[in-house]
Every structure is written in structure tokens, then in C-alpha cells.
Amino acid sequence: xxxxxxxxxxxxxxxxxxxxxxxxxxxxxxxxxxxxxxxxxxxxxxxxxxxxxxxxxxxxxxxxxxxxxxxxxxxxxxxxxxxxxxxxxxxxxxxxxxxxxxxxxxxxxxxxxxxxxxxxxxxxxxxxxxxxxxxxxxxxxxxxxxxxxxxxxxxxxxxxxxxxxxxxxxxxxxxxxxxxxxxxxxxxxxxxxxxxxxxxxxxxxxxxxxxxxxxxxxxxxxxxxxxxxxxxxxxxxxxxxxxxxxxxxxxxxxxxxxxxxxxxxxxxxxxxxxxxxxxxxxxxxxxxxxxxxxxxxxxxxxxxxxxxxxxxxxxxxxxxxxxxxxxxxxxxxxxxx
Ligand code: ADE
Ligand code: ZN
Numbered sequence: 001x002x003x004x005x006x007x008x009x010x011x012x013x014x015x016x017x018x019x020x021x022x023x024x025x026x027x028x029x030x031x032x033x034x035x036x037x038x039x040x041x042x043x044x045x046x047x048x049x050x051x052x053x054x055x056x057x058x059x060x061x062x063x064x065x066x067x068x069x070x071x072x073x074x075x076x077x078x079x080x081x082x083x084x085x086x087x088x089x090x091x092x093x094x095x096x097x098x099x100x101x102x103x104x105x106x107x108x109x110x111x112x113x114x115x116x117x118x119x120x121x122x123x124x125x126x127x128x129x130x131x132x133x134x135x136x137x138x139x140x141x142x143x144x145x146x147x148x149x150x151x152x153x154x155x156x157x158x159x160x161x162x163x164x165x166x167x168x169x170x171x172x173x174x175x176x177x178x179x180x181x182x183x184x185x186x187x188x189x190x191x192x193x194x195x196x197x198x199x200x201x202x203x204x205x206x207x208x209x210x211x212x213x214x215x216x217x218x219x220x221x222x223x224x225x226x227x228x229x230x231x232x233x234x235x236x237x238x239x240x241x242x243x244x245x246x247x248x249x250x251x252x253x254x255x256x257x258x259x260x261x262x263x264x265x266x267x268x269x270x271x272x273x274x275x276x277x278x279x280x281x282x283x284x285x286x287x288x289x290x291x292x293x294x295x296x297x298x299x300x301x302x303x304x305x306x307x308x309x310x311x312x313x314x315x316x317x318x319x320x321x322x323x324x325x326x327x328x329x330x331x332x333x334x335x336x337x
Pocket of ligand 2 (some may be wrong): 170221
């Protein structure tokens with residue numbers, strides 16, 4: 001049997017990350033910098049953020065408190081450029097050749113940012129990673145906020161000058177019937193964009209089924225609830241449905257007691273077509289490199305498996321053909337070296 005992948009392999013392989021929220025990539029230090037920049041009273045605003053990045057939360061709502069607190073300080077295009085540049089530098093430092101970032105544009109618009117300046121700041125910040133750190137954007141609507149929020153999101157996307165490749169539904173499953181988002185799904189088709197849905201994260205297996213059958217999701221964010229439904233698991237394996245799995249995030253909101261108890265190992269062994277991502281990395285005390293380390297340590301992936309995982313991720317991305325070919329060539333070159 002081949003040896004498990006070495007740490008040097010995990011660090012150096014050109015990586016692909018499909019499920020990472022820019023809004024969830026604001027570090028604690030940057031949140032505090034921005035709070036001070038805006039003269040937020042430390043006794044009030046800062047206490048929402050300061051020391052609130054434990055990596056573990058009692059539940060999803062606990063995570064959301066810290067996440068929304070950090071996001072409220074990103075108010076100007078300069079703030080967003082800082083967040084995006086820090087993000088891009090971090091991806092470059094991890095040899096992440098392609099990232100698909102989930103971007104909740106409406107949060108920043110509600111914070112007072114003018115849309116054209118917001119997109120320009122985002123482009124400037126993301127460019128800091130350099131040409132080998134390709135980054136595309138998937139714009140999400142928070143499902144709890146309903147159909148009008150989704151429609152407003154689409155209007156922003158239609159007017160945007162930015163490398164947007166998809167739409168996404170995030171937020172708390174079950175807060176709205178999935179049919180609420182049929183127009184959002186139709187808009188993705190009309191605009192030629194990919195479509196992905198967070199499902200089976202805290203919600204039940206039926207939430208994954210509805211995302212596939214009602215909304216025609218092309219990828220599922222998380223999908224870990226499928227482990228509780230043998231028929232659904234069989235279907236995901238048979239149809240090779242792509243699940244963008246974020247282990248530390250699921251543990252961090254209390255869905256699983258440990259990474260060892262997380263379904264990633266069984267998914268891998270059974271042949272679920274999963275990709276690995278970090279979701280909201282500083283909030284869960286992780287990085288993509290760390291997530292891959294966990295999978296290699298717990299499920300025993302080899303160097304070849306690691307290559308398979310990255311090839312699979314770029315093939316499942318919403319990137320254009322030229323980008324996919326360029327990233328695949330980098331992975332192939334690394335594999336042959
Ligand atoms: N928004 C940011 N992170 C999220 C997650 N893990 N689930 C749903 N919505 C999110
Ligand atoms: Zn997510």
C-alpha cells in the first residue's frame with residue numbers, strides 16, 4: 001500500500017478551494033483594525049469581536065454572532081480592499097492555484113458601500129495574490145432573508161464588473177421553503193452562471209435532496225447530513241454529485257464532536273465525489289492546508305489521492321475552460337515532477 005501523503009506534499013501541491021466565504025475570512029486582527037478605524041467604542045462594538053474567535057461555537061448561531069460582528073466593520077471600499085488583499089495573500093502563501101470565493105455582496109451594500117466602488121475594491125484586493133493565485137467569485141444570497149434579498153443580489157450581479165462565475169444559497173436551512181428560490185435559480189441559468197447550495201450542513205438529508213431535485217444545484221456546500229441516509233448516500237455516489245466539504249466548520253458549530261467523528265473518512269472510502277475547503281477559516285481556526293492535513297491524517301490519503309482531490313476540484317469548479325486547463329496543467333506538472 002502506498003504511503004500517506006507527506007506534509008511537504010500537502011504544503012506544495014497546487015491547491016483548489018471551492019468553498020470559502022470572503023465575509024468569513026476577516027481575521028480578528030483586521031476586524032479590530034477596522035473597528036478602530038471607524039471609531040467604534042471599544043466597550044461596545046469591539047466586545048462583539050474581541051476574543052470571539054475560539055474556533056468552536058455552541059451552534060451555528062454562535063458562529064454567526066462573531067461573523068456578523070466582524071462584517072459590520074467592513075464599511076468602505078478601502079476596508080474591503082484590505083480584507084480581500086489579506087485573503088489573496090493567504091491563498092498565495094498556501095499555493096492555492098484557484099479559489100472560488102463566496103461573497104455576500106448585500107452585507108457590504110447594507111453597510112453603506114456603493115456597488116461599483118465595492119466591486120472595484122474587491123478586484124484590486126484580490127489581484128494582490130498575483131497571476132498564479134486565480135480567484136473567481138460566487139455571489140450568495142442568505143436564505144433566511146427570503147426572495148427579495150435574492151432578487152436584490154441578482155440586480156447587483158447584473159450590474160457588476162467582476163469575475164463572477166456563480167450564484168449560491170447560504171444561511172440557515174429550513175428558514176424558507178426552497179421553492180422561494182426558484183427565481184434565483186432561474187436567474188443563474190439566464191446569466192450563464194453556476195449554481196450551488198449550502199445544504200445538509202445543519203439541515204436534514206431532505207434538504208440535500210430538495211437542493212438537487214427542486215433547485216437543480218450543480219454542487220452542494222457541505223452535504224454531510226447524507227451520512228444519515230443510506231439511500232441518499234448511494235445516490236450521491238452513483239450520480240457523482242460534488243460535495244464541497246468543510247470538516248473544521250462542521251465540528252466548529254457542534255455538528256460533530258471531533259474531526260475523527262466527521263463523515264469525511266467514510267465519504268472518501270465510499271467514493272463520494274467530495275472536495276475539501278475551509279469555509280470561514282479564521283473563525284474555525286483553520287486553513288485549506290490544515291483541512292487537507294486532517295483528511296490525510298485521519299483517512300490516510302496518499303500523494304496520488306491528494307492529486308486526485310485537486311484535479312476533481314478544478315474539474316468541478318465554475319471557472320472557464322482556459323482557467324481550468326491552466327490550473328490542471330499546474331497540478332499535472334507538480335504530479336510529474
Ligand atoms: N455563511 C457563512 N458561513 C456559512 C455556513 N457555514 N453555512 C451557512 N451560511 C454561511
Ligand atoms: Zn459555507
